[in-house]
Amino acid sequence: MVLTMTRAIVLLLVISIFFKFSELYSQDNLEYIKGGFKKCTAYYYTYKFGKLDLKTKEKNKFTRIDANGKVLEEIWYNSNGSVGSKNTYLYDLLGNNLEKASYNDDGTTHSKDTYKYHNQAKILEHIQYYGDGTIAFKNTYQYDENGNLFEQINCNVDAIDYVKLNYKYNNKNKLVGQIQYNADGSIGSNDIYPYDNDNLAEMISYYPDGSVGSKDCYLYNSNNSVIQQMHYVSKDSLASKYIYIYDTQENMIEKVEYSAGDTLGAKDSFKYDDKRNIIQKLNVTMTVH
Secondary structure: OOOOHHHHHHHHHHHHOOOOEEEEEEEEEEEEEOOEEEEEEEEEEEEEOOEEEEEEEEEEEEEEEOOOOOEEEEEEEOOOOOEEEEEEEEEOOOOOEEEEEEEOOOOOEEEEEEEEEOOOOOEEEEEEEEOOOOEEEEEEEEEOOOOOEEEEEEEEOOOOOEEEEEEEEOOOOOEEEEEEEOOOOOEEEEEEOOEEOOEEOEEEEEOOOOOEEEEEEEEEOOOOOEEEEEEEOOOOOEEEEEEEEEOOOOOEEEEEEEEOOOEEEEEEEEEEOOOOOEEEEEEEEEEEO
16 A cells, blocks of 8 residues: 555654654656556655655656557656656557657757567667767677577677676576676676576576675565565675565555665555556655764
């Protein structure tokens, strides 16, 4: 259930008994029309020591969405209400994103992304252009006979930032590993993804010397939805923890983030309509002093 303004204030007052902190509160309101979403407007508020300052309400972002749920336009606003930046999107008849154009606050083009697909709607190529039309980078993708992505090459125009990714799958076509290669062919990282039955149990990333770079561990409920994620920056150094809460329809209604030491870092709450479309998101982010 999405927190009301009153409940949000109560929550913050309770937490402020134990910590001194400032928070950033954001709320996304989606207006639903028959057949899809029409628009989404996001607002920011600020709190200090559990007190809401209504004068700090800022329109942060506006999103225009078509009847099929495809984002057509995103506009970000500055604190004075002026347009800060804008993205526009074009799609093909299958709903694949063909182009994303990003604009600066003065209306000039910041960048443009183009995408190519094959007949199964899997991406084959992604090129990003600078505002002057020159190529910034090009990514290519290859798939196996089962339709699984097995190779991805990311390369900028000068081939300085070159990365090749190879993916491995089990006999159920579940991703079980990823190897990242540098431009000279050396291994940059080696990731493995062990499963517990059909649920992803861990994601472990190894450095070339075999030491653990990061690790994520997952717990699930009886419906196989993730209810807890533990993120480690090395083998045993816990960096953050995420708790996920669901309603009776298995819609995620809360995501709570804790930093090391179980300090509350952020909380997202979601509200849905009777068709399980998300219609509201509320975020509260705490910064402990």
